[in-house]
Amino acid sequence: MANKILEINHIRKSFGDLHVLNDISLSVNEGQVVSIIGPSGSGKSTLLRCATLLETMDGGDLIYLGKYAARDTGGKSVYASARELKSIRESYGLVFQNFNLFPHYSVLRNVCEAPTLIQKRPKEQVVQEARELLGKMGLSDKEDAYPYQLSGGQQQRVSIARALAMKPKMLFFDEPTSALDPELTGEILHVIRELAAEHMTMVIVTHEMSFARDVSDHVIFMDGGVIVEEGNPYNIINNPRQERTIQFLSRFN
């Protein structure tokens, strides 16, 4: 059986009276690429933020590699200790819609600081690996540049390199191309495709339907805080069965 990287069981999240996530479960196996699609406000970003511990959920389990980050106890999520969460955080990386690079750091320092400072890995080795990663991202000549000197696509590639430098077991992408024009979007999708080819485990929130169909092993359509439909990418995107999914994808198909 495939190694389970992430398991989410029955999570719930409300902001006041607004139920943003209602009993969502999903699991991600090693090497799997899962895309989450759905309209704005469907809860897909909140789901990602709960999974990456940027948001606390009200109920449900969150499990990385068999370790509980949060365990449902009497209908409430009880989180692990700060120390345990710190080690759990090392299992995943997150790529933001707005890159969120550190503007006062050079490209190289953006990529190298966390592995040396947080993971305490030897600097020389980290720098060497960072250079390899930047090379893979087509940014070899940019290591001394500052983020403001780069295009959006280049910045997003740096932020992917920054996440990969931590050697995470999986990567989350939160609408990684939404801040980019179509040409730069292609650049980023190409990088993600390459990662998929290397069997990187990924969960991608995206509005790029054909990309989701082509790159994913599994597609989830969310609306109103619930999973409306999920399964094989081709089936979901080209032959959706649920009324809501058909309606959402009608502009695309």
Place this chain on the structure above:
Amino acid sequence: MTLTTMIQKMSEGLGHTLSIFFLTLLFSLPLGMIIALLRMSKVKPVRGAASVFISILRGTPLMLQLLAVTYGPFYLFGASVARNKLIPVVIAYSINYAAYFAEIYRAGIESMPIGQYEAAEVLGYSKVQTFMRIILPQVVKRVVPPVTNEVITLVKDTSIAFAVAYQEMFTIGKQIANSQSSFTPFLIAGVFYFVFNALVAWVMARIEKRLNYYR
């Protein structure tokens, strides 16, 4: 009294003027950060106390605060007035300026995009690491222009120390003006402050430029 004698006598007070200036900056710049952090505390009473503290210091004249710090202990406890007036002067100025710096820092910290905190959190930075490495350096860059304003004001505010007869440049100038029935010492003082501030502006511009390697 000749012009040269006046300039010479007033220059003797310049050391005291500089002492007020540099010591006030030395204490108020870091103290302002502490007050700013208290002002943003998650604990409501702490936040409230910092807020009241700031509003009192910003809402009353520096001269009044200076008199209170210098002579307050005498009126309240019968303690003797400090012989070296520099101590109460620097205490009063530092607290007053810290209140202004606190609000400048707070504005700078609150202007930081939440994404910077989130990126650091996901990478595993602790709260302290995030603040010291990611937030603070960027805040410093953002607050240089408003801090420059305050520093320039401080140069001119050193003259307020005449209220407690601390022998800085302006106090001496005022004494000469009285004894000689002359306006000249004030003109000299004006030139002193103007040149001093031209220097301050030049230094701050250089700092701003050095921080311009990123946007």
